[in-house]
Amino acid sequence: MRNLDEDNITQAVLARHAAMPDERLREIMTSLVQHLHSFAREVKLTEEEWFAGIQFLTETGQICSDKRQEFILLSDTLGLSMLVTALNNRKPQGCTESTVFGPFHVEGSPEYALGDNVAEGVKGEPCFVRGTVRDINGEPVPHASMEVWQADADGFYDVQYEHLEAHQGRGTFRSGPQGEFHFRSVRAEAYPIPYDGTVGRMLKALSRHPWRPAHLHFLIKAEGYETLITHVFRDGDQYLDSDAVFGVRSSLIADWVWHEAGIAPDGSRVDVPFYTLDFDFVLNPVQAGKAA
Structure with a gap:
C-alpha cells in the first residue's frame, strides 16, 4: 500500500x-x-518529542546490567508493574497479597538455616523476624522455599556495592515442619530507588520523589501453591501513601516492635536495642490449569 x-x-x-x-x-x-x-x-x-523518547529508551537500555534493571524501574514508577501484578494475582480473601518484584532480586541467593542471620555485615539495627506459612484453610505449609532480600540502613542493596565479595542482606531458607520460620536481619529503612539514570530524570521532570517505604522482600514457593512475591512494609513510614512504585497494600503493613537490649526471641543476648517483626503468610493453592 x-x-x-x-x-x-x-x-x-x-x-x-x-x-x-x-x-x-x-x-x-x-x-x-x-x-x-x-x-x-x-x-x-512532534518529531522532536518522538526522537527524545527514542533517546530516553536507548539510554534506559544502556544503563541495564546484571546488577541494575532500569527498565524494571521504569515499569515500576509508571505503575505498570503493579498493574500487571494485580491483573495476574487475584486471590481469595485471606490470602497474602502480591506486590511488585523490584529490580534487586538475585537468583541463587545464599542458603541459610532457620534462625540464621541473613544480614551479617549489613548496616542496621538488629531485627528478629518470625511467622508461619499456611494455606487458605489454615493448614501449615512445611518446607516452603522462602527468599528474602532487603536494603541496608543506608538504603542500598548488596548488588549496588561494587566491591562486596559475597551477598549480604538476602538469603533462602525453608519453613519448618509446621510452616514456621524465623531469622535475624536488620530493621528495614525507607530508601530512594536509583535516580541517577533515566528514571530519575523522568521523576524529577514530573516533580515526583524516588522514595520507597521501608520493607522486606519475600518470594515464597511451595509445591501445590501459587508462588507469592510480596513485601512486608514497616508501619508508620512516611512514604506508605506515596510509594514511588505504587506497591503498598494495607494488608502488608506490619509493626517493627522496639525492644531494649537483652534476651532476643532466639534466646541470644543482644547488647543493643533490637526489633521484632511477626508476620504470617497465607498461600493460595494452584487452581486447575494455572501454573504455580
Whole structure:
C-alpha cells in the first residue's frame, strides 16, 4: 500500500499482521499498535518529542546490567508493574497479597538455616523476624522455599556495592515442619530507588520523589501453591501513601516492635536495642490449569 497518511496508516500496519499464526501475539500487537497510534494522535506528538523518547529508551537500555534493571524501574514508577501484578494475582480473601518484584532480586541467593542471620555485615539495627506459612484453610505449609532480600540502613542493596565479595542482606531458607520460620536481619529503612539514570530524570521532570517505604522482600514457593512475591512494609513510614512504585497494600503493613537490649526471641543476648517483626503468610493453592 502506498501514499499512506495519518488517517489510514494504522489499518495498513494492522493488515500486515493479519497472517500472524500466533493468535495471542497478534492480539497483543494489534492493541499495542492501536494504542500507540492513538497516543501520538491525541497528544499531536512532534518529531522532536518522538526522537527524545527514542533517546530516553536507548539510554534506559544502556544503563541495564546484571546488577541494575532500569527498565524494571521504569515499569515500576509508571505503575505498570503493579498493574500487571494485580491483573495476574487475584486471590481469595485471606490470602497474602502480591506486590511488585523490584529490580534487586538475585537468583541463587545464599542458603541459610532457620534462625540464621541473613544480614551479617549489613548496616542496621538488629531485627528478629518470625511467622508461619499456611494455606487458605489454615493448614501449615512445611518446607516452603522462602527468599528474602532487603536494603541496608543506608538504603542500598548488596548488588549496588561494587566491591562486596559475597551477598549480604538476602538469603533462602525453608519453613519448618509446621510452616514456621524465623531469622535475624536488620530493621528495614525507607530508601530512594536509583535516580541517577533515566528514571530519575523522568521523576524529577514530573516533580515526583524516588522514595520507597521501608520493607522486606519475600518470594515464597511451595509445591501445590501459587508462588507469592510480596513485601512486608514497616508501619508508620512516611512514604506508605506515596510509594514511588505504587506497591503498598494495607494488608502488608506490619509493626517493627522496639525492644531494649537483652534476651532476643532466639534466646541470644543482644547488647543493643533490637526489633521484632511477626508476620504470617497465607498461600493460595494452584487452581486447575494455572501454573504455580
